[in-house]
Amino acid sequence: xxxxxxxxxxxxxxxxxxxxxxxxxxxxxxxxxxxxxxxxxxxxxxxxxxxxxxxxxxxxxxxxxxxxxxxxxxxxxxxxxxxxxxxxxxxxxxxxxxxxxxxxxxxxxxxxxxxxxxxxxxxxxxxxxxxxxxxxxxxxxxxxxxxxxxxxxxxxxxxxxxxxxxxxxxxxxxxxxxxxxxxxxxxxxxxxxxxxxxxxxxxxxxxxxxxxxxxxxxxxxxxxxxxxxxxxxxxxxxxxxxxxxxxxxxxxxxxxxxxxxxxxxxxxxxxxxxxxxxxxxxxxxxxx
Amino acid sequence: xxxxxxxxxxxxxxxxxxxxxxxxxxxxxxxxxxxxxxxxxxxxxxxxxxxxxxxxxxxxxxxxxxxxxxxxxxxxxxxxxxxxxxxxxxxxxxxxxxxxxxxxxxxxxxxxxxxxxxxxxxxxxxxxxxxxxxxxxxxxxxxxxxxxxxxxxxxxxxxxxxxxxxxxxxxxxxxxxxxxxxxxxxxxxxxxxxxxxxxxxxxxxxxxxxxxxxxxxxxxxxxxxxxxxxxxxxxxxxxxxxxxxxxxxxxxxxxxxxxxxxxxxxxxxxxxxxxxxxxxxxxxxxxxxxxxxxxxxxxxxxxxxxxxxxxxxxxxxxxxxxxxxxxxxxxxxxxxxxxxxxxxxxxxxxxxxxxxxxxxxxxxxxxxxx
Amino acid sequence: xxxxxxxxxxxxxxxxxxxxxxxxxxxxxxxxxxxxxxxxxxxxxxxxxxxxxxxxxxxxxxxxxxxxxxxxxxxxxxxxxxxxxxxxxxxxxxxxxxxxxxxxxxxxxxxxxxxxxxxxxxxxxxxxxxxxxxxxxxxxxxxxxxxxxxxxxxxxxxxxxxxxxxxxxxxxxxxxxxxxxxxxxxxxxxxxxxxxxxxxxxxxxxxxxxxxxxxxxxxxxxxxxxxxxxxxxxxxxxxxxxxxxxxxxxxxxxxxxxxxxxxxxxxxxxxxxxxxxx
Numbered sequence: 001x002x003x004x005x006x007x008x009x010x011x012x013x014x015x016x017x018x019x020x021x022x023x024x025x026x027x028x029x030x031x032x033x034x035x036x037x038x039x040x041x042x043x044x045x046x047x048x049x050x051x052x053x054x055x056x057x058x059x060x061x062x063x064x065x066x067x068x069x070x071x072x073x074x075x076x077x078x079x080x081x082x083x084x085x086x087x088x089x090x091x092x093x094x095x096x097x098x099x100x101x102x103x104x105x106x107x108x109x110x111x112x113x114x115x116x117x118x119x120x121x122x123x124x125x126x127x128x129x130x131x132x133x134x135x136x137x138x139x140x141x142x143x144x145x146x147x148x149x150x151x152x153x154x155x156x157x158x159x160x161x162x163x164x165x166x167x168x169x170x171x172x173x174x175x176x177x178x179x180x181x182x183x184x185x186x187x188x189x190x191x192x193x194x195x196x197x198x199x200x201x202x203x204x205x206x207x208x209x210x211x212x213x214x215x216x217x218x219x220x221x222x223x224x225x226x227x228x229x230x231x232x233x234x235x236x237x238x239x240x241x242x243x244x245x246x247x248x249x250x251x252x253x254x255x256x257x258x259x260x261x262x263x264x265x266x267x268x269x270x271x272x273x274x275x276x277x278x279x280x281x282x283x284x285x286x287x288x
Numbered sequence: 289x290x291x292x293x294x295x296x297x298x299x300x301x302x303x304x305x306x307x308x309x310x311x312x313x314x315x316x317x318x319x320x321x322x323x324x325x326x327x328x329x330x331x332x333x334x335x336x337x338x339x340x341x342x343x344x345x346x347x348x349x350x351x352x353x354x355x356x357x358x359x360x361x362x363x364x365x366x367x368x369x370x371x372x373x374x375x376x377x378x379x380x381x382x383x384x385x386x387x388x389x390x391x392x393x394x395x396x397x398x399x400x401x402x403x404x405x406x407x408x409x410x411x412x413x414x415x416x417x418x419x420x421x422x423x424x425x426x427x428x429x430x431x432x433x434x435x436x437x438x439x440x441x442x443x444x445x446x447x448x449x450x451x452x453x454x455x456x457x458x459x460x461x462x463x464x465x466x467x468x469x470x471x472x473x474x475x476x477x478x479x480x481x482x483x484x485x486x487x488x489x490x491x492x493x494x495x496x497x498x499x500x501x502x503x504x505x506x507x508x509x510x511x512x513x514x515x516x517x518x519x520x521x522x523x524x525x526x527x528x529x530x531x532x533x534x535x536x537x538x539x540x541x542x543x544x545x546x547x548x549x550x551x552x553x554x555x556x557x558x559x560x561x562x563x564x565x566x567x568x569x570x571x572x573x574x575x576x577x578x579x580x581x582x583x584x585x586x587x588x589x590x591x592x593x594x595x596x597x598x599x600x601x602x603x604x605x606x607x608x609x610x611x612x613x614x615x616x617x618x619x620x621x622x623x624x625x626x627x628x629x630x631x632x633x634x635x636x637x638x639x640x641x642x643x644x645x646x647x648x649x650x651x652x653x654x655x656x657x658x
Numbered sequence: 659x660x661x662x663x664x665x666x667x668x669x670x671x672x673x674x675x676x677x678x679x680x681x682x683x684x685x686x687x688x689x690x691x692x693x694x695x696x697x698x699x700x701x702x703x704x705x706x707x708x709x710x711x712x713x714x715x716x717x718x719x720x721x722x723x724x725x726x727x728x729x730x731x732x733x734x735x736x737x738x739x740x741x742x743x744x745x746x747x748x749x750x751x752x753x754x755x756x757x758x759x760x761x762x763x764x765x766x767x768x769x770x771x772x773x774x775x776x777x778x779x780x781x782x783x784x785x786x787x788x789x790x791x792x793x794x795x796x797x798x799x800x801x802x803x804x805x806x807x808x809x810x811x812x813x814x815x816x817x818x819x820x821x822x823x824x825x826x827x828x829x830x831x832x833x834x835x836x837x838x839x840x841x842x843x844x845x846x847x848x849x850x851x852x853x854x855x856x857x858x859x860x861x862x863x864x865x866x867x868x869x870x871x872x873x874x875x876x877x878x879x880x881x882x883x884x885x886x887x888x889x890x891x892x893x894x895x896x897x898x899x900x901x902x903x904x905x906x907x908x909x910x911x912x913x914x915x916x917x918x919x920x921x922x923x924x925x926x927x928x929x930x931x932x933x934x935x936x
Contacts, residue, residue: 009752010748010752010754013744013745013747013748013752014748014754015744016740016741016744016745017745017748017760017764020741020813020814020817021760021763021764024767024775024779024810024813024814025763025766025767025775027782028775028778028782028814029778031778031781031782031785032774032778032781035781035785083670086663086667087667087670090667094660094663103671105923105926106671107674108922109919109922110674110675110678111922112875112918112922113875113914113915113918113919114874114875114891114914114918115877116877116891116894116895116898117678117681117911117914117915118677118678119677119898120677120898120907120911121676121677121678121680121681121911123898124680124681124684124692124908125676129691129693130693131680131693131694134693161674161677214769218769218771221771222771222774222878223878224773224877224881225877225878225895228899229898229899239773239878242773243773246780246882247882252781255777256777256781259774259777259778262771262773262774263770263771263774266770266771267769281762281765281766281769282761282762282765
């Protein structure tokens with residue numbers, strides 16, 4: 001009796017999980033793989049094979065876009081880490097207890113503002129008639145309006161801006177758990193600032209660094225809004241290609257293949273990141 | 289009127305194994321109504337498992353548990369009239385004091401007005417009449433303790449189980465709560481089963497104490513019996529302080545046994561179990577510090593009375609603790625022996641390095657076969 | 659040295675705030691364009707009821723976007739809190755073969771790009787709908803892009819977030835509290851409703867708020883699943899991208915910032931334990 005009840009409750013608890021994972025994750029991805037292997041040869045006639053993938057590798061503009069997306073995402077990740085680490089350290093270790101809470105909140109609130117609004121804010125600042133351009137003209141530094149949108153630097157700034165809080169939050173919470181006396185002991189035992197940073201602080205923060213980098217890379221490579229809005233027509237972001245195939249050209253087969261390639265690409269990078277830093281996926285995700 | 293021979297709880301040959309570890313090994317005991325019974329043992333001895341079986345959270349592999357004479361083995365934990373005070377009390381933080389105490393009554397479907405009466409009544413009895421509306425986190429440690437007891441007692445249990453509830457308190461409060469629990473037990477006149485690893489808790493509060501070790505009961509008795517007449521080496525070592533040696537029996541004369549310790553001393557002892565009278569039997573001997581008399585060495589030739597042990601040694605250090613002060617004396621065989629010193633007996637100026645004699649009688653020397 | 663460090667931190671927070679401030683400020687500029695110069699303060703981008711200064715509360719498409727977003731977010735947060743609570747009990751309390759594998763499976767949706775989640779669900783739903791149509795000549799409108807698919811798409815990864823939040827709280831639960839309740843005579847069901855779920859309530863509310871916010875601002879997954887009933891982010895994107903901006907978008911931005919900021923603060927306060935203060 002007791003055993004049956006236990007079994008029943010296990011099944012009842014497992015059911016929502018199974019439905020969710022099967023219907024919304026597993027089956028859709030299997031469907032996408034199947035679709036990506038299909039090629040339309042005539043109306044309502046399909047053949048299975050790798051034609052969609054072969055097309056991708058034969059067309060430089062496609063794989064160039066993927067490489068460009070990947071390398072720019074890596075750059076954004078590195079920048080976010082370099083810019084974000086001192087901020088996280090300041091929040092966790094230097095600010096007083098009250099200031100710490102306030103700064104943490106300041107970091108969290110923009111996190112809940114849509115990417116769209118944040119990108120929109122940048123547009124208002126950077127465009128030809130935007131705030132910065134007008135302000136510089138008013139100061140007399142510029143003689144005429146200047147367009148700061150639609151170039152790679154702006155896209156990178158915008159992306160770093162969008163994702164940096166996902167770097168700072170796990171970093172700050174990891175550093176917050178670090179005992180101050182560990183840093184003091186490092187100095188006390190004769191370490192210089194750089195040694196303490198390299199030998200004590202960074203190794204301690206490694207789980208946070210790994211988790212921040214993985215999330216940031218994933219979000220950047222998969223982002224759509226920011227490159228489109230800030231980069232305009234020549235942003236050449238890979239998600240844009242996917243959208244193009246799916247919605248504009250209505251070529252779902254190759255769109256699915258592109259989707260699989262993006263998924264494979266981000267998964268490989270995430271996996272490599274986990275292996276290099278010796279973290280597990282479960283630990284990494286629960287940090288954020 | 290409670291019948292003096294009535295038995296509230298009976299455990300018969302209880303055993304329980306957890307993945308090849310024998311947690312409780314063939315334990316039997318019964319507890320008369322209205323008594324304070326403690327189970328004392330080191331952590332991991334199986335006492336928690338035993339109490340959880342009585343509460344119904346674990347099923348024994350074999351044996352029988354009877355409450356007021358009726359078997360409860362097939363009774364679910366929420367149907368047994370055995371209530372439990374948990375180690376960390378497990379008061380419900382999302383309810384206030386009143387709701388905590390009323391919880392069990394509500395589960396029984398008692399009428400609202402009666403709940404009100406009984407909760408207020410029990411709050412009066414634990415001398416906290418006005419805390420009903422307080423939140424749990426507003427209570428002090430001692431108050432929480434009393435609320436946890438009240439939450440059970442309001443249900444008139446046949447037996448109240450207490451699982452080391454004083455463990456989380458600081459020393460001073462723990463001392464006060466010992467007395468308070470004993471008074472509460474008198475007040476409610478209910479059988480308490482108290483488990484602890486702290487001997488002073490068990491000795492101070494209990495009518496009967498069971499010493500548990502490696503899943504078995506070593507001895508059950510009053511605190512006095514356990515202290516003065518332990519039945520096994522484990523009990524002698526576990527209850528109270530003692531100096532101990534292991535050695536070999538060399539000669540027995542009547543009741544007195546001569547033992548040669550492993551480090552070469554010759555001591556006289558009274559065997560506490562029959563077997564240790566055999567010659568060349570391995571034995572353990574124990575002597576409590578308060579039975580050792582310290583004398584300053586003046587007369588080397590002073591006669592040793594028959595049946596007396598006498599050792600010369602050098603004071604190594606003094607452990608001053610008011611009336612419970614002790615000397616650590618280094619024996620000729622380089623062992624440190626603890627002995628109580630009486631401060632009023634001319635020992636105020638005893639210093640490390642002084643020669644002393646340690647004297648105790650063989651009747652005070654407990655001896656067990658190893 | 660420290661002075662320089664502080665300046666850097668200050669500069670960073672200015673960087674963080676600048677676009678948000680610019681998006682919010684122009685909502686009150688009495689001009690047809692969200693740009694300098696400042697033409698004076700107005701509330702007509704919120705409450706104006708005539709062209710050309712039609713305020714957001716009179717802009718039918720924006721209001722219907724807000725409405726759809728709200729409906730979607732409520733459904734997503736209710737369903738994901740339910741799934742998350744079940745998952746929390748499943749992974750914290752139960753033991754079953756392959757538990758670690760399933761746990762990883764539960765986390766995985768969070769590291770799949772949102773765009774992929776969107777297209778994969780689109781692909782599956784469409785092929786199911788096509789299959790039904792071809793085989794049985796039965797058109798199941800539900801499986802075509804629309805609110806239902808948007809809700810499913812957002813659940814696919816939001817459920818992971820709620821599961822993690824609720825499971826973290828359940829892990830902190832002292833299991834002896836359930837034993838104490840049983841010991842006091844409560845039935846297993848009663849223990850769940852009077853002890854365990856009240857303990858989880860704060861985490862469930864916080865998870866619900868987080869799910870609501872995530873859903874409200876989601877773009878990447880929604881983009882592929884949206885039908886004719888566009889939620890607010892999609893409507894706004896179309897305006898920014900295709901029509902060009904008017905200060906009414908600033909008004910919406912300001913409105914959303916205040917709303918989500920308040921909800922985020924609320925979720926933080928709900929989660930703060932009252933007993934933790936002592």
